Amino acid sequence: MMSLALRTLYCVSRPGTFAACSGLVRPFSLSVRKEGYKYVNAQELPTDLGAITDRAAQTLLLTELFRGLGMTMSYLFREPATINYPFEKGPLSPRFRGEHALRRYPSGEERCIACKLCEAICPAQAITIEAEPRADGSRRTTRYDIDMTKCIYCGFCQEACPVDAIVEIHYRPEHRQIHP
Numbered sequence: 001m002m003s004l005a006l007r008t009l010y011c012v013s014r015p016g017t018f019a020a021c022s023g024l025v026r027p028f029s030l031s032v033r034k035e036g037y038k039y040v041n042a043q044e045l046p047t048d049l050g051a052i053t054d055r056a057a058q059t060l061l062l063t064e065l066f067r068g069l070g071m072t073m074s075y076l077f078r079e080p081a082t083i084n085y086p087f088e089k090g091p092l093s094p095r096f097r098g099e100h101a102l103r104r105y106p107s108g109e110e111r112c113i114a115c116k117l118c119e120a121i122c123p124a125q126a127i128t129i130e131a132e133p134r135a136d137g138s139r140r141t142t143r144y145d146i147d148m149t150k151c152i153y154c155g156f157c158q159e160a161c162p163v164d165a166i167v168e169i170h171y172r173p174e175h176r177q178i179h180p
Contacts, residue, residue, distance in 0.1 A: 098168035
């Protein structure tokens with residue numbers, strides 16, 4: 001009588017012997033649930049001689065490895081898709097409206113009258129304005145902050161400003177200077 005370990009090894013190593021070993025090993029199929037798991041994309045390996053020799057040739061001759069190396073070598077001689085950012089600048093989108101800037105009068109005084117329309121219309125709530133009254137009764141801006149990490153560059157603040165105090169300025173990407 002064969003030991004249990006030898007009988008299990010004999011049944012597992014020889015396909016088609018499941019009838020003789022039905023008490024030890026259950027036949028595996030694609031839809032059988034085993035220990036709570038269902039093997040969805042399990043592929044049964046073909047057992048004909050041609051398929052076995054093809055698999056052996058691929059394994060021994062490393063065809064997948066050389067295909068991968070060929071792909072790597074093809075990308076080695078192509079133009080790179082990245083740029084050296086701090087020293088090279090990419091092209092700006094034609095839809096880019098520019099960066100925010102507060103305009104001043106020629107005397108140096110800010111144009112902002114602290115009406116807070118830009119703060120109210122900003123969909124990202126990126127603008128914060130603090131104001132104080134002047135001696136003549138009008139308001140003066142003490143703090144005007146635009147959180148550029150929140151800003152979505154929609155341009156609503158520029159359109160809402162009644163005195164054109166806030167503008168979006170386009171810069172030349174290579175010099176970071178204002179366009180003439």
